[in-house]
Amino acid sequence: MKIKKLISVVTTFVLTFLIFCEIKPLNKNDTVNIIVTASESAIRGDADGNGKLNIRDAAAIAISCAKGTKDKLPACADYNYDGARNIRDAAAIAINLAGRYSSKTQINFRFASKTDGIKLKLENEAYFNSLTQQNLNYRMKQENTTAEQFRKFAGEQILDFSTSQKALLFEVVSEIQREINKNGYELPLKDELIFIKTTAKDEIGAAGYTLKNNQIYLSNSFISNSGKNFIKRVVVHELFHCLSRSDPKFRKDMYKFIGFSIADKEPEFPAEIKDMLAANPDVEKYDSYATFTINGKKRACYLIWLINKPFSTPADDFQLRSSSVLVPVDNLTETYNLSDASDFWEVVGKNTDYVIAAEECIADNFSFAILDGTKTKYESPEIIKNIVAYLK
């Protein structure tokens, strides 16, 4: 769309919105006032500097663009993170505000700076304390790694997003939001999401991972080298972990779609399993189980990710030295390979082979459901159908 046309479309939309909301429309003098007095606001998009984001900000940007004075707008007017203050910011604000009226779920998010990200990461005491010696060693590729060494290492991996990465992720979230709006999905999303950039060296090179209810860590190499559609897929996958952690009922209902139930409490695994459990920041609890057929017998089992061999040299590949196993609920000393369960793939479905935990399997399915709906052909379409129906 030509810029002049975009300015006129946005201005018309904004003025209609102002009238709809019975807000006094801006006049010429207001605009001058906005430009002269607008100070830098901590709120993104707050172009008129009044401490809140509303349609007057879109109006201020649109009118500044029309008058050729957009360079006088404060830096926070760059709502879509593309490094420029222009009519596209007014359009993005207008779309966001319109979504608040019409959408059942609004994704709010921000980017953590490096300093902020380090602080947020290091506050995850429970996760750091859960890491066993083997997890510390594999993560730092060093024997006898101490918890303190690892914490320092983990903090050092946090980075600042570049302008182009922020603009790309803004588009990613906008497109996810469009899918949510278009399909009328309702997600139990309460918190503002925080994107944090990392090298992910402390998490075995993961593309993305989550902590707490709203921290989404994305690896620099992943967002620098992947296409937008793949990044979208991973962001929705990570969003699932945030929702699953913050809403136990949602988690329980979603796990059901891949045959898993949630126990009242977590199992007390014997030391040989506990010490070798491969830590995964996306999996906070090991309380889910499903029934599989092992040696012709139906057995309720936990699905866990286990380190098979202790760390010995930096060349040891974590992925090759770990695997998914089944542990029967009624005998925690037994472990079975996935291939020992004759109906493993019938139970969890065949849409993804990322099955290091039930949480990961359902997160992938959730991502397919949100982004593709039921129109794509799946090997296990009923899982996608159930998720879509649940979210409507």
Ligand SMILES: [Zn+2]
């Ligand atoms: Zn995950």
